[in-house]
Amino acid sequence: MDDRLGPIPFAQMSASQQLAAQAVIDGPRGALYGPFVPLIRSPELMSAAQKMGEYLRYRSAIGTRLTELAILVTARHWNQQVEWAIHAPIARDFGIAEEVIAAIAVRRRPAALLADEAVVYEFCVQLHQQQRVDDTTYAAALAAFGEHGVVDLMGINGYYTFLAMVMNAAQTAVPTSSTAPLPA
Structure with missing residues (x-):
């Protein structure tokens, strides 16, 4: 199977994509990988998702x-x-x-x-x-x-x-x- 929504080079991302990507890179994940590769096409959705995921993965009760x-x-x-x-x-x-x-x-x-x-x-x-x-x-x-x-x-x-x-x-x-x- 081909990756339908593969990686986008950082330099080719829109400003909003770069901002969202950088937030993931600067957080505990340290890189843009897995689900964030396709999600970067919707930077606002990705940002909301990564905030929820950061809590659930790293700080859940x-x-x-x-x-x-x-x-x-x-x-x-x-x-x-x-x-x-x-x-x-x-x-x-x-x-x-x-x-x-x-x-x-x-x-x-x-x-x-x-x-x-x-x-x-x-x-x-x-x-x-x-x-x-x-x-x-x-x-x-x-x-x-x-x-x-x-x-x-x-x-x-x-x-x-x-x-x-x-x-x-x-x-x-x-x-x-x-x-x-x-x-x-």
């Missing part, structure tokens, strides 16, 4: 380890290779077990989940597959993370779904990764 787990469940649901290539190594670095990552990759419920990971996994799977979360799972998430954490968990699922849709439609090129691609 559930912490980085569980955020990365939620991102992996979302990437798997959407068959999103870019998200998987970027976030599987990060999840591993923040303590998500290799067996958990491997199980998610093949759409199996991981057997080795920690208690908080099991809550996040079940919440995310239900939200993606059933478009809702049952009362038992919601209560477990509320007990584990409070209302702030539950809302952030919903936001992580929605934000990374948005990015997956953008990259799937744009056929964004998959970066080199230390993690195998998602199986078909």
